[in-house]
Amino acid sequence: MTAKYVGAGDLKLAGVWSHFARADEPGHPANAAQRSSYEEALAVVTDSGMKPEVRHLSNSAATLVDPAARYDLVRTGIALYGLSPDPTTLGNGAKFDLRPAMSLTARLLLVKDVPAGVAVSYGGTAITKRATTVGVVPMGYADGVPRHGSNLLVVGFDGRIVPVLGRICMDQFVIDLGPNSNAKAGDEVTLFGNDGPSVDAWASASGTINYEIVTRLGPRVLREYR
Template sequence: MRAEVIVDLSAIKHNVELLKKTAGTKLLAVVKADAYGHGLVPVAKAAISAGADYLGVALLEEAIALREAGIEAPILAWLVQPGSDFKKAIELDIDVAAASLKALQEISDASESKKARVHLEVDTGMTRGGFLSEWDQLTAEHLKNVEVVGIFSHFARADEPGEAQNDEQLARFNDMVERVRSFGFTNVIRHLSNSAATIKNHAAAFDMVRTGIAMYGLSPDVKTLGNSQSLALRPAMQLRAAMYLVKDVPADTPVGYGASESTTADTKLGVIAMGYADGIPRIAHGAGVWSAGKKAFSIGRVSMDQFVVDLGAQSKAQSGDWVVIFGNGSHGEFTADDWGAASQTINYEIVTRIGPRVPRIYAAHVY
């Protein structure tokens, strides 16, 4: 094996328990995108065992995979466009989101032997998914053949707690909830909070919160909310890889495609057996690996299957040694936050982009 992702399921459980206690309400564990790269089914089971009340996915096929794995907990799939297999969703007791009159009509048409369970998605200011211009056209007639079990929206700037838009979205959401209640749906699950709002905006907790990135132990925004440690979250993913080769290289030796960087002194270089085909960002600059008790920074451009790090002239590393690309930082290693900063992106992208040819290994504890 040349590389592996180790997922600490005890960290997932810790984070779910912490976030549910913080929210003081029901919790939907977001496991879309293969559980943010951590593994759909194992993470879903860990979240449920830790007290998650719902599972949330983007795609219907993700929800079906959970059902096929024997998971019976409530599941919401919210990116289910018109033309989807709504009958299959109804058959498998999968809740679906509706964000348009067309989708509602198709869901209603599919509700033959039993009613579909629907969460109305409303646009309160994100200007992405959800009812907006069609909201005023919605009537009780559109909803008569479905069971409206929830109404939800999504914050655009919850990771900026002081922004007025958060209050505006909250007020808009309350207004839209009242409209649904006027149709006779008085016991719907209201959910608006993402991870950032769960942590910082208790007024938005309502009946359920949706926790994504924080459930995996990562901060929604390091700059505005603090890092994992300050939020008492435990990062669940560690990425390790083998060094394909270690070799001595003289000063002023160009490294990699385009000779974009050169060694500044006689040194040892390590060739890591992972590249952008595995999810290592090609533009990363300022990150690297943890090798033999110290950080070794990348040098040169990331290739499809490999990248190079400067181990230093005194390094005792050898070909075949394993290194940590990122972890929880407790030993001094790089974190997903570090790789995000080095790649001009966010920790979300770092963990979700790790490719399928890197196996996931599950452990009770990584450290």
């Protein structure tokens, strides 16, 4: 039926596409099987007299590791962020000459000196082991900072990597700036990217994937394109 209308000029076959399920596992037999099924579907289409404008099958992983599966068009998702589809099975983005394209920053809302033995944030899950300076970062899980990263994430500040203290709240979290810090409200904190931790490090600490870290940022987060 489709071939009839395409042949009559009433419809245009814009494309034939599918999507790899396990392209981030190079060599897995499912990839060859899926590509074979796709080729069979293409044959059915062309044998009926139709010619798709574009044929596309590859996501980021397939685009990077399987040139023969690129056809006419590729759909790069995470690679547009300069990140590897799976750092564990494929290696990090640098292996493919990718450069991270996103960084996330905020400015300290409050800086405070605290003694040892102070419970920090909800539930008191972090207690200061020494006198130190803490800073409040005005971003939280409502903005896309993963709550599972409580007490596990790190951020960049003043050329150093410093830890998150306590539970991440809806709109803010606390970082340990170290004893006798000269930090002040308004100073910039790099949550990830540039001189901060990598997106992959945040994902690993939060028990998730880098895709989720870069796509979950909420509408309150200001975007700047450079």
